[in-house]
Amino acid sequence: MKGGMLVNDEFIHGEEKKLTVRKTSLFFSGDGFTVYDCKGCLVFRVDSYGGPNNRDTDELVLMDAHGRCLLTLRRKRPSLRRRWEGYLGERTDGQKPIFGVRRSSIIGRNSVTVEVYADYECSEYLIEGNFGQRSCTVVEAETRRKVAEIRRKVDASTNVMLGKDVFSLNVKAGFDGAFAMGLVLVLDQIYGDDYVDVGELQVHPSALDL
DSSP: OTTSOSSOGGGOOSSOEEEEEEEOOSSSTTOEEEEEOTTSOEEEEEEOOSOTTGGGOSEEEEEETTOOEEEEEEEOSSOTTOOEEEEESSOOTTOOOSEEEEESOSSOSSEEEEEEEOSSOEEEEEEEEEGGGTEEEEEETTTOOEEEEEEEOEETTTTEEOOTTEEEEEEOTTSOHHHHHHHHHHHHHHHOOSOEEETTEEEOGGGSOO
8 A cells, every 4th residue: 555546546646736725614514624736626525514513423525526425534433542444435334444543642632543454464654743733744654754744824925824724735746635635534523623713812612602
């Protein structure tokens, strides 16, 4: 699996791809994600309509721009470390996952392990940093090679840093962008948005008067 196709070879490129991820409403039905390339073309989307608590759902589906299901992510229960598993396409009963994601520590919040399953090997990636601050890196556990990065996005025209609902996903050459976006969805479920920005203040969502 190393350096090869995992989800869909359409999203593996010979050069680094810089994607813009936009998270929709934090509190209302229709929560989800849209992902665009540097030309503003839609690449991926995730729609959910479970209302304000849908970030605790047990299953998410990553789609391409045409609505084709690329990856199904499902929470494994019971799991103290909030383990998630990924399935190719639309998950069916009895289907085996192709990878698993888990927090490396119940206490620590800055390290996540990703195991890629295959008949002949088990590759491993580490996600290091702080997803809540939109600052983390995906690396190969064995080689320490960076394969993807999540960063805060700066508006090129104003040089102003955007809010945490719009951020960059930089996918390195040879790495599957669909796989990378699947990891973003899992990180969002594991850590969520503990705080949201209101002006220059940070408050917990439960403290907002809706």
